[in-house]
Amino acid sequence: MSGPAASLFDADRPWRVALAERPGLVVAWTLLVIGAIVMMTPLAYMIGTSFKAPHEVYEINLLPHEPTFENYIFIFEKTRFGLWFVNSVVTSALVTISVLFFDALIGYTLAKFEFRGREFVFIAILSTLMIPTEMLIVPWYVMAKNFGWLNSYWGIMFPGMMTGFGVFLMRQFFMGVPDDYIHAARIDGLSEFKIWWKVAMPLVTPALSALGIFTFLGNWTAFLWPLIVTNDRALYTLPVGLASFSGENLTDWELVMAGATIATLPTLVVFIVFQRYIIRGVVLAGLKG
Amino acid sequence: MASLSLQGLVKRYGHTQVVHGIDLEVADGEFIVLVGPSGCGKSTTLRMIAGLESVTAGTLRIGDKVVNRLEPKDRDIAMVFQNYALYPHMSVFKNIAFGLLAAKRPKDEIETKVKRAAEMLGLTAYLDRRPSELSGGQRQRVAMGRAIVRDPSVFLFDEPLSNLDAQLRGQVRTEIKRLHQTLRTTTIYVTHDQVEAMTLADRIVIMRDGRIEQVGTPLDVFHTPASIFVAGFIGTPTMNFMTLPAARDGVAATLKLGEGAVIPVSSAIVGARERVVAGIRPDDLRVETAGTGATLRPGEVRFEGTVIIAEPLGTATQVTLRAHGHELVGMADGRLLPASGETVAVTVDTKLAHFFDPDGARLRG
Numbered sequence: 001m002s003g004p005a006a007s008l009f010d011a012d013r014p015w016r017v018a019l020a021e022r023p024g025l026v027v028a029w030t031l032l033v034i035g036a037i038v039m040m041t042p043l044a045y046m047i048g049t050s051f052k053a054p055h056e057v058y059e060i061n062l063l064p065h066e067p068t069f070e071n072y073i074f075i076f077e078k079t080r081f082g083l084w085f086v087n088s089v090v091t092s093a094l095v096t097i098s099v100l101f102f103d104a105l106i107g108y109t110l111a112k113f114e115f116r117g118r119e120f121v122f123i124a125i126l127s128t129l130m131i132p133t134e135m136l137i138v139p140w141y142v143m144a145k146n147f148g149w150l151n152s153y154w155g156i157m158f159p160g161m162m163t164g165f166g167v168f169l170m171r172q173f174f175m176g177v178p179d180d181y182i183h184a185a186r187i188d189g190l191s192e193f194k195i196w197w198k199v200a201m202p203l204v205t206p207a208l209s210a211l212g213i214f215t216f217l218g219n220w221t222a223f224l225w226p227l228i229v230t231n232d233r234a235l236y237t238l239p240v241g242l243a244s245f246s247g248e249n250l251t252d253w254e255l256v257m258a259g260a261t262i263a264t265l266p267t268l269v270v271f272i273v274f275q276r277y278i279i280r281g282v283v284l285a286g287l288k289g
Numbered sequence: 290m291a292s293l294s295l296q297g298l299v300k301r302y303g304h305t306q307v308v309h310g311i312d313l314e315v316a317d318g319e320f321i322v323l324v325g326p327s328g329c330g331k332s333t334t335l336r337m338i339a340g341l342e343s344v345t346a347g348t349l350r351i352g353d354k355v356v357n358r359l360e361p362k363d364r365d366i367a368m369v370f371q372n373y374a375l376y377p378h379m380s381v382f383k384n385i386a387f388g389l390l391a392a393k394r395p396k397d398e399i400e401t402k403v404k405r406a407a408e409m410l411g412l413t414a415y416l417d418r419r420p421s422e423l424s425g426g427q428r429q430r431v432a433m434g435r436a437i438v439r440d441p442s443v444f445l446f447d448e449p450l451s452n453l454d455a456q457l458r459g460q461v462r463t464e465i466k467r468l469h470q471t472l473r474t475t476t477i478y479v480t481h482d483q484v485e486a487m488t489l490a491d492r493i494v495i496m497r498d499g500r501i502e503q504v505g506t507p508l509d510v511f512h513t514p515a516s517i518f519v520a521g522f523i524g525t526p527t528m529n530f531m532t533l534p535a536a537r538d539g540v541a542a543t544l545k546l547g548e549g550a551v552i553p554v555s556s557a558i559v560g561a562r563e564r565v566v567a568g569i570r571p572d573d574l575r576v577e578t579a580g581t582g583a584t585l586r587p588g589e590v591r592f593e594g595t596v597i598i599a600e601p602l603g604t605a606t607q608v609t610l611r612a613h614g615h616e617l618v619g620m621a622d623g624r625l626l627p628a629s630g631e632t633v634a635v636t637v638d639t640k641l642a643h644f645f646d647p648d649g650a651r652l653r654g
């Protein structure tokens with residue numbers, strides 16, 4: 001085969017030739033296109049519906065016949081959507097910052113320091129991954145109730161401030177950081193905390209970015225726990241608030257869809273901001289070439 | 290600048306002891322090379338000096354201060370690492386200045402020192418670059434710059450050249466030597482490359498399994514190796530070793546190499562031993578076309594050998610041959626390229642031979 005030159009979009013050659021040379025491409029592209037359609041259709045339908053008038057909601061057409069901004073105006077003027085949005089941004093952002101800070105700190109300690117009980121601590125943290133969230137809801141609730149954390153930001157956030165998964169991920173990445181970096185910084189006279197913050201952390205930005213995205217998205221879309229811990233409508237997060245548009249008998253789908261459309265925007269922003277760092281593989285750049 | 294003293298230095302990890310009591314006195318300004326095979330404890334010893342590993346037992350002095358329990362930053366040392374450990378997210382300038390910045394030195398002092406180091410190392414044009422935009426040799430120099438600006442009492446190097454290609458390695462080696470001649474800073478340099486050891490060191494420390502095997506000037510360890518291990522480690526190609534039966538005859542004694550080929554030795558060397566190991570450097574084992582050799586001089590013995598393989602090196606041809614049941618490496622004139630299986634004449638100057646007890650120690654006559 002003629003290597004990378006045989007791309008489907010090689011300007012000099014008809015794409016039929018490229019396809020004939022590499023029949024695998026046909027399969028790959030077909031699968032990708034099908035995958036894209038499966039993923040995009042609900043999204044497109046959500047956006048389409050958010051511009052529909054109520055009477056048009058149950059029609060199958062993707063594009064509304066009479067597009068309208070009414071739904072958006074309605075949710076901002078007649079509901080507490082704006083407040084829920086702020087609640088979601090604040091809680092998700094704080095939890096993400098906390099997770100990045102603490103999980104990285106713990107992961108670094110587990111990866112780079114030798115102390116008695118290190119394996120035990122690591123396994124204990126790892127074992128929390130095996131407990132499903134549903135099982136923890138009741139203990140969390142009891143805890144929140146006894147400490148008076150119900151109906152508060154802290155109540156929404158506290159279960160996620162540190163995660164076993166994040167600790168595990170960061171530990172693995174820090175283990176890949178050569179000790180010489182740490183030794184060099186130690187000789188330069190940095191405190192252990194500064195070594196972590198100024199030397200080790202910048203070396204694992206790809207992992208931090210990935211963890212940041214996962215954590216933010218996970219909390220942005222979290223539904224069950226915020227639903228349980230809040231009953232003050234002013235403290236709802238977006239998923240809980242949107243769900244409250246569903247009445248017992250009737251759901252205003254066009255409003256839900258308008259809200260959901262806006263709710264996807266921050267996730268896009270987070271993804272675009274962080275993914276640059278994921279792609280840039282920084283870890284080895286300072287080592288031998 | 291400072292002297293350095295290691296007394297009975299021991300390192301244990303759990304139950305495994307990896308350094309078994311190192312004694313070494315390093316004079317102010319001396320360039321010491323620690324050399325030895327992989328895993329012999331060179332890096333561990335160096336890291337103990339740096340303070341990156343705790344000292345299990347023994348005393349470590351820099352100048353006349355015991356530093357066993359001092360933090361690395363308080364030991365007044367600087368270290369250059371094998372993979373340079375440059376911070377990829379910082380410019381060359383910041384990398385070099387990092388220690389000074391951490392020590393909160395005044396800005397203009399940092400500026401001056403970094404500029405001076407950069408000039409010394411030919412890095413002035415690269416100060417704004419990131420390490421990833423430098424060649425291997427340049428990165429290596431940045432790592433040295435970082436050590437130089439600290440103006441330490443002791444430089445520590447852990448295999449600083451092993452990531453460079455052969456040609457660059459030679460260049461940087463010369464630079465390190467020149468740097469030491471300029472700065473005269475006490476230096477401990479770890480390598481497993483014996484050429485680096487020979488060319489750089491004031492004194493070489495040969496280590497084996499966590500112990501010092503021999504300490505001496507490069508010429509010392511080359512010409513009077515203290516053991517088979519040292520003799521085999523220093524010098525390329527490796528010294529030929531032959532375990533030979535000894536025969537005593539009054540004050541004289543001989544080692545029998547084969548029929549009609551004996552090496553005369555003093556009986557003091559043989560002592561009561563049945564067997565003695567003779568070591569001959571390939572350069573002292575002359576290979577010539579059979580029947581053409583010059584008249585033997587006193588102390589020379591000549592015997593025949595069969596060529597196994599001949600490798601032209603240019604100035605000389607390295608010949609691996611078999612003689613009297615021993616496989617030996619010798620040198621022939623560079624214009625000579627004997628074929629495999631060819632019979633050649635081998636001449637050995639026995640005055641240049643080394644003799645060892647079969648358990649490894651050098652025998653002195």
Ligand SMILES: Nc1ncnc2c1ncn2[C@@H]1O[C@H](COP(=O)(O)OP(=O)(O)OP(=O)(O)O)[C@@H](O)[C@H]1O
Pocket residue numbers: 302307325326327328329330331332333334481
């Ligand atoms: N943290 C550690 N825990 C246990 N054993 C260790 C540790 N660090 C090193 N060792 C052991 O100590 C011995 C000496 O290691 P060291 O790194 O000093 O060798 P070295 O002479 O520098 O070898 P090389 O030339 O390969 O760098 C080795 O056998 C190694 O396995």
Ligand SMILES: [Mg+2]
Pocket residue numbers: 331332333447
């Ligand atoms: Mg080493």
